[in-house]
Amino acid sequence: DRVAHPLRADRSKLYMADLESALHYSLRVEAARASSLSGAQLTAFKCYVAILVKYFPGRPCVQTYLQTLDAWLRNWTEPELPRTVLKEAMKNNRDASHPSVLPTNVTWVGCQGSERHFRGYPCGLWTIFHLLTVQAAQNGPDKELPLEVLNTMRCYVRHFFGCQECAEHFEAMAAKSMDRVASREEAVLWLWSHHNEVNARLAGKGGCHQARGDTEDPKFPKLQWPPPDLCPQCHKEERGVHAWEEPAVVTFLKAHFSPANIYMDHAE
Ligand code: FAD
Known part of the structure; x- marks a missing residue:
């Protein structure tokens, strides 16, 4: 059971599960809603990933994931990025010598609400x-x-x-x-x-x-x-x-x- 009881989380701590869940959601769900990214929206996405590479203190497989995605985005020079192509580029690669993985499950711990629709x-x-x-x-x-x-x-x-x-x-x-x-x-x-x-x-x-x-x-x-x-x-x-x-x-x-x-x- 990976769901923590919300009132048992320690409010003086951060939880990697919250951070990775929010990263997954922000990249693969919220940013991948539009059928394609272009212009200021594509720039905003590239900036977000670049900042994460620079400052997010992730686990090695997550760092590799962010670095791989950042490098891929830097190579994407066409004005439009279709969602289908982006979704493919955002998949995990567990088989590489350096696994590139951002978990796809959403688990809230410190951010878990007392009901599903709260917090998260x-x-x-x-x-x-x-x-x-x-x-x-x-x-x-x-x-x-x-x-x-x-x-x-x-x-x-x-x-x-x-x-x-x-x-x-x-x-x-x-x-x-x-x-x-x-x-x-x-x-x-x-x-x-x-x-x-x-x-x-x-x-x-x-x-x-x-x-x-x-x-x-x-x-x-x-x-x-x-x-x-x-x-x-x-x-x-x-x-x-x-x-x-x-x-x-x-x-x-x-x-x-x-x-x-x-x-x-x-x-x-
Ligand atoms: P949150 O406010 O989400 O805070 C998360 C955690 O951050 C807290 O548990 C605490 O540990 C810590 N924290 C709390 N305050 C601070 C602080 N000042 N500095 C540093 N850390 C802090 N909801 C609306 O209904 N209307 C809005 O206009 C609205 N605007 C939002 C704008 C943004 C950019 C975001 C990200 C969210 C916004 N929300 C808004 C959602 C709302 O702010 C809360 O995120 C949501 O209600 C969940 O609240 P929470 O109790 O989990 O704590």
Whole structure:
């Protein structure tokens, strides 16, 4: 039985099963809906895969999978990429001397909802992009290409995220302030604070949406994250009003979204 009980997952950990499930879904399901990719949509897809190769801390077979797909996409110079051709290129190859495998099953652990239609993919996609912004900040010069990951996320969400309303909300937030991000560390904080803005907007709004995971799971109420039990030092009070201790938040995010904090349980 590969399905974990949602309330038993440790909220202070990341789970490789969530990350790989979200990767599989984002590449093979959401990005492969259109009968073909071209123009800005094809560019967005190529950028997403290229960023994953650079910053996703995957298992060796998954790294090989991403590298193989990236190399294949770089070779694809025609303006249009038919879905049938892309789907073939995204298949696993277990027989090669270096297996190239991204599991095709979807198993939610930390992102599992109390019911099927809650959480899952949207939770996994947030987690991937937080992890990527943090890895980009840890593995590159702070002032160079500060928007590398955020721009890729913005394009991916605009062109592929199945929740149209979410994509519009995210685009509105990005258009307002993303271009003021001046360093990789600021990019980490931008995504964190805007995710909290979404959490605040959705808090208490249960039960109105279709089966997309984009409403509040009553067992996982939306909160300003990380809550005090996960990071007491992230919180302070200024004249009786709650405030964030930002340097502590950065330290916390760098530790939380780090390869060392990813549990391998339930990964294939
Ligand atoms: P999620 O909000 O999905 O968070 C996943 C995990 O990330 C949490 O369990 C926690 O561990 C961690 N986390 C939480 N907050 C933060 C933070 N601030 N920084 C870092 N890590 C954090 N739904 C709508 O109904 N309307 C929308 O407009 C909408 N917009 C969305 C835009 C995007 C880009 C995405 C990816 C999703 C959007 N959703 C929207 C879905 C919604 O935000 C949740 O993903 C969904 O409701 C599932 O919530 P969850 O409880 O699993 O936690």
